[in-house]
Amino acid sequence: xxxxxxxxxxxxxxxxxxxxxxxxxxxxxxxxxxxxxxxxxxxxxxxxxxxxxxxxxxxxxxxxxxxxxxxxxxxxxxxxxxxxxxxxxxxxxxxxxxxxxxxxxxxxxxxxxxxxxxxxxxxxxxxxxxxxxxxxxxxxxxxxxxxxxxxxxxxxxxxxxxxxxxxxxxxxxxxxxxxxxxxxxxxxxxxxxxxxxxxxxxxxxxxxxxxxxxxxxxxxxxxxxxxxxxxxxxxxxxxxxxxxxxxxxxxxxxxxxxxxxxxxxxxxxxxxxxxxxxxxxxxxxxxxxxxxxxxxxxxxxxxxxxxxxxxxxxxxxxxxxxxxxxxxxxxxxxxxxxxxxxxxxxx
Amino acid sequence: xxxxxxxxxxxxxxxxxxxxxxxxxxxxxxxxxxxxxxxxxxxxxxxxxxxxxxxxxxxxxxxxxxxxxxxxxxxxxxxxxxxxxxxxxxxxxxxxxxxxxxxxxxxxxxxxxxxxxxxxxxxxxxxxxxxxxxxxxxxxxxxxxxxxxxxxxxxxxxxxxxxxxxxxxxxxxxxxxxxxxxxxxxxxxxxxxxxxxxxxxxxxxxxxxxxxxxxxxxxxxxxxxxxxxxxxxxxxxxxxxxxxxxxxxxxxxxxxxxxxxxxxxxxxxxxxxxxxxxxxxxxxxxxxxxxxxxxxxxxxxxxxxxxxxxxxxxxxxxxxxxxxxxxxxxxxxxxxxxxxxxxxxxxxxxxxxxxxxxxxxxxxxxxxxx
Numbered sequence: 001x002x003x004x005x006x007x008x009x010x011x012x013x014x015x016x017x018x019x020x021x022x023x024x025x026x027x028x029x030x031x032x033x034x035x036x037x038x039x040x041x042x043x044x045x046x047x048x049x050x051x052x053x054x055x056x057x058x059x060x061x062x063x064x065x066x067x068x069x070x071x072x073x074x075x076x077x078x079x080x081x082x083x084x085x086x087x088x089x090x091x092x093x094x095x096x097x098x099x100x101x102x103x104x105x106x107x108x109x110x111x112x113x114x115x116x117x118x119x120x121x122x123x124x125x126x127x128x129x130x131x132x133x134x135x136x137x138x139x140x141x142x143x144x145x146x147x148x149x150x151x152x153x154x155x156x157x158x159x160x161x162x163x164x165x166x167x168x169x170x171x172x173x174x175x176x177x178x179x180x181x182x183x184x185x186x187x188x189x190x191x192x193x194x195x196x197x198x199x200x201x202x203x204x205x206x207x208x209x210x211x212x213x214x215x216x217x218x219x220x221x222x223x224x225x226x227x228x229x230x231x232x233x234x235x236x237x238x239x240x241x242x243x244x245x246x247x248x249x250x251x252x253x254x255x256x257x258x259x260x261x262x263x264x265x266x267x268x269x270x271x272x273x274x275x276x277x278x279x280x281x282x283x284x285x286x287x288x289x290x291x292x293x294x295x296x297x298x299x300x301x302x303x304x305x306x307x308x309x310x311x312x313x314x315x316x317x318x319x320x321x322x323x324x325x326x327x328x329x330x331x332x333x334x335x336x337x338x339x340x341x342x343x344x345x346x347x
Numbered sequence: 348x349x350x351x352x353x354x355x356x357x358x359x360x361x362x363x364x365x366x367x368x369x370x371x372x373x374x375x376x377x378x379x380x381x382x383x384x385x386x387x388x389x390x391x392x393x394x395x396x397x398x399x400x401x402x403x404x405x406x407x408x409x410x411x412x413x414x415x416x417x418x419x420x421x422x423x424x425x426x427x428x429x430x431x432x433x434x435x436x437x438x439x440x441x442x443x444x445x446x447x448x449x450x451x452x453x454x455x456x457x458x459x460x461x462x463x464x465x466x467x468x469x470x471x472x473x474x475x476x477x478x479x480x481x482x483x484x485x486x487x488x489x490x491x492x493x494x495x496x497x498x499x500x501x502x503x504x505x506x507x508x509x510x511x512x513x514x515x516x517x518x519x520x521x522x523x524x525x526x527x528x529x530x531x532x533x534x535x536x537x538x539x540x541x542x543x544x545x546x547x548x549x550x551x552x553x554x555x556x557x558x559x560x561x562x563x564x565x566x567x568x569x570x571x572x573x574x575x576x577x578x579x580x581x582x583x584x585x586x587x588x589x590x591x592x593x594x595x596x597x598x599x600x601x602x603x604x605x606x607x608x609x610x611x612x613x614x615x616x617x618x619x620x621x622x623x624x625x626x627x628x629x630x631x632x633x634x635x636x637x638x639x640x641x642x643x644x645x646x647x648x649x650x651x652x653x654x655x656x657x658x659x660x661x662x663x664x665x666x667x668x669x670x671x672x673x674x675x676x677x678x679x680x681x682x683x684x685x686x687x688x689x690x691x692x693x694x695x696x697x698x699x700x701x702x703x704x705x706x707x708x709x710x711x712x713x714x715x716x717x
Contacts, residue, residue: 063717067716068556068717069716070716088559092559094557096554098553100549100553102549102553104357106360106364107357107361115353115356115357118349118352118353119350119353119354119555119558121349121350121559147364163554
């Protein structure tokens, strides 16, 4: 087994029953290994986040756990049932919100929910009660008769969440639940999910590539990169695992080759990352001391600092620490936007 | 089975919320019936025939009087007098006239002498329909002129007596069975094939697959819904088409029952075939690209437009396995001939067995996972 670089907590210590247990799970498509020997577990009532860039293998992982994609090797237990051996039992216990908005735009909110309740064989009386409850939970009661195509993006996402809950699942899988939403709707969804967890005692597994979402919403986070689990822990544990308590971002008015070496020589600095010409991110154990030294150094050299900021360590820094690059680098493939070289230009 | 009905309910609610599918599946066959039914099957009227008369004798006058009678009565053609045979030929070639009759010198004398009299007809055989009509009319004129003035008391030649079993079938009536089949095919193609792949691409099936629905329930749900849509299209076009073509068959309860069975069999056959073709398709462009090719491969070899017996052997082989063949044959047997179940039992058996067979093959091919 490839142990994640940071794995401080085990479920046994948490004292709660395990809702999801994944052991040495592998997914291959021909020669390509999309998920490489991943193991983790999620306890009941926990919000567990799979954090990683697009193409990291998060959706493949969630699809294996929700019976959508066959597992090549390894074992996944969900709600006490083996995903490969007893997929129907797993399906009855879980609610799944896929990445795409798949509620039917021509149907009303209530019809969408009713059809999914029927697919889960929820009896008629219970069905009506459940629909009323989930509509209340996602604040769509007054829209129950509206056609789905008339709803805003945020409301449609809330409908998707209601649809996944209409049969009272024990475990809730959400694949990038806030992708495509504006910041206000995103925060509303976070609040709603947190509220649902508390009121319904749901276990949730969420995939996301938003650092802030993982930080605010998840009890524990597994960082996934190139199909591998590279780190796992609470957001706080992960941040503490990175050497350096603060991040100093400094922008000089001109770039010289010596800046990186000079910054690394400052007291308390654990790593320096060049972001762009003259712009550096410096991980340090003491933000205030490094800032003072930096200003003194620039003054002595006669250089100008155009901007300077000090922040606490973020999950972005955690991601950089464990993968060697920033998560946002993966959002846009640089090659796709690279201009062809000019005649005579060397690259 | 409740889960299967949930799929059917979803599909049918969508269907009735967006009536465009129904409208589009009916629009093309109705227009085809209206335009082709009126455009084809009519008689040629007002063609122009050049007459080059080198004879000017009494028999030539008789011939020209016969042409004038045609021009006044059935109006198939009118004549234009030419003096130069070459000019007449040239005008036929350039399309100024549709044919040219040449009455040679000595024609009247040869008729009187019973010395193999001949007249010539220059025809534009690039348009076989017009040339065939003109040849037919001229043939009748010549036969009439050849008939003896006094009929013999005992006929010594063989005569063919034609007995028509059914009232006159105009082209629109002839076309109606093909149009019903076409409407059902379009409905299955759009409401079954295209929507199925579009839903798959949009992730709707992913939503189904995470529920406890079984593979069989899902397949039956999707196919039942698609077959209901095709049946509704078939019923609509049968009623509208019959009214347009002036057929009263829809007012006979027994014939209605036969038509309903045939529509149901056709819906199952077309739908089973479409599901088998689409079961492993992922790309939404595929059914769109297949639409025209399938239409060509299935519709024209079926005998809908031209009799199967006129096809070459390889095309007949295609017609034998083509569900359109049995559907069109069955509809013709009921709509045009009121043949009853005796006339359509084989068509019904083929359509049901073909449809169910396709579904039996397609079901194991349907993937329960992504």
